[in-house]
Amino acid sequence: MAIPFAILGLALDESFFEDWGWLVGPVIWLACSAITGRILALPLAYVLFSAVAGGVAGLLVMLATSHLPGLLAALLVFAASCGSYDPSLEPEHMETTE
Secondary structure: OHHHHHHHHHHOOHHHHHHHHHHHHHHHHHHHHHHHHHHOOOOHHHHHHHHHHHHHHHHHHHHHOOHHHHHHHHHHHHHHHHHOOOHHHOOOOOOOOO
16 A cells, blocks of 8 residues: 555645545555455455455544554454455355256
């Protein structure tokens, strides 16, 4: 997440983030999560669910404290959720023979 935000931070002024940070942050969060899931070969739906769960946890922590602890909480929940994925628990798809 640091790389896209660094690029945006260099390209755009602070007022952009004050006006549009509430939208840009979650979009980049989901995009980076999807890329992470692709690299780790995790199912996209599982990764996006984990990202949303992390985002909600991060939002709650951010509302109680500040942005940095909220981001840390979001990353930890996302990592814990993705780390707990077990492909052996996935149901096998039934193959049809013709």
